[in-house]
Amino acid sequence: MATARILSGMRPTGKLHLGHYTGALENWVAQQNQCSADGNRAYDTYFLIADYHTLTTSLSTDDVYAHSLDMLVDWLAAGIDPEKSPMFRQSQVKQHAELFLLFSMLITSARLERNPTLKEQVRDLHMDSMSYGHLGYPVLQSADILLYKANVVPVGEDQIPHVEITREIARKFNNHFPHPLYGNVFAEPEPKITKFARLAGLDGKAKMSKSLGNTIFLSDPPDEVLRKMRTAVTDTQKVRKNDAGRPEVCTVFSYHKRFSTPEQCEEIAAGCQSGALGCVDCKKQCAANISAELAPLLERRTYYEARMDEVKNILFEGEAKARTVAEQTMQEVRTAMKLGEANCSATFFNTSCS
Structure with missing residues (x-):
């Protein structure tokens, strides 16, 4: 069975939070380590x-470079293995820009304007105008994906x-x-629908966001996780410990569903609904479970933060691997389009093709 190829990415915004982890990063690690029935890597x-x-x-x-390194450290801490998965900056593989330019000739602005995700961004960012x-x-994203001949794209709906x-x-x-x-x-990549676990922010907003200050970072130590968890929004009708609560509307309980065992969740829900469990104790337990899962990530982060030269070398080596694959694809593209040395017209610039 042929190994499928996946390309995934994130914008470099610095240190990552739990929303990044449950929404994408832990899924990346699982895909990296998944094996087929024959024992070979699935992806x-x-x-x-x-x-x-x-x-x-x-x-x-x-801050782009510093943020890129911060994010890379979090990737490594979460379990991305540079021996299995090249990690690289888009800007350091110039073939991304070349393929983006060529792909831009294959799609109309009207088609791009119909993109529903773009319309949502314009609305959410309150944009009066946008750049080309x-x-x-989305065309640059297409170049990102197809440059590496990725044939599977993990996405939410x-x-x-x-x-x-x-x-x-x-x-x-x-x-x-042709x-x-x-x-x-190019193969036409297939979407792989992934049910990402979207975490609400500590303030109960739709998602965690650094700009909203409602996050728990993957790099937060246990005392900081507990401090932040104490501020998390709970059921507004449960004012005192003995009040009956509604776990289904509680932000903290939504975290329990991801970081606590099913048995713990059942016990917590029953205690909340009966009034036997107060919000303070509920938050302490949730914070402890989150910190327990983050403990190996913190240990690996400490290792890499003390060895930033190693981190940079991982990045440079990943970029070298990426450039090799990218250039092979671009040679195929140039041949198919009849562009390049063997096909150029020297008379236009009055120079040699060699």
Whole structure:
């Protein structure tokens, strides 16, 4: 059975929080380590630090490198293995920009404007206008995916429109530019619907966000996790310990469902509903369970933070591996499009093709 290939990525925003962990990172580790029935890896996994993508919403680049390293340390702490999974910055593999430019010729602005995810971003960010780069960021995502011949894309249901754009671009490229030796350059990637565990913020908002200050970071020690958990929103009708509570509307209980055992959750729900369990004790137990799961991550983070030269070397080696794969793809693209040395016209610039 052929090994499928996955590319996943995140924008470099610095240290990661529990929302990143349950929403994506732990799934990445599982995919990296998953084996097929024959004992081989089920997926080749590539992980992208999407620093170009940060420019679609902010032109400030002062902290991008530091944030990239912080995020990389969290990836390593969570269990991403550089021997199995190259990790690299988008900006350091120039083939991303080249393929993005070529793909931009294969899709209309009207098609991009119909992207429902883009419409939601414009609404949520209260944008009066957008740059060409922001409008075209699904095209850059398509280049990210297809540059590594990824044929499986793990996404939540809200991201399916992006995968469909990638499939359309791959199909159009293959139809217009068949390779002279083997036809299609790109496979049309299939979405792999993943039921990401979305965690609400400590304030009960829809999601954790550093900008809202409602996060627990993967790097938070137990005392900080407990301090933050004490501020978490609970059932507003449960004012005192003996009041009957409603676990189904409690933010803390939503964390219990992810970080506590089923038996613990059953006991906590019963104690909350009867009034036997107060919110203070409930939060203490939740914080302890979160810290227990984060303990090995903290240990690995401490190791890597003391060895930042090793972290940087992991990044540079991942980028070298990525460039090798990316350049092979681009050679196929240039051959299919009849671009490059063997096909260039020297007369236009009055220079040699060699």
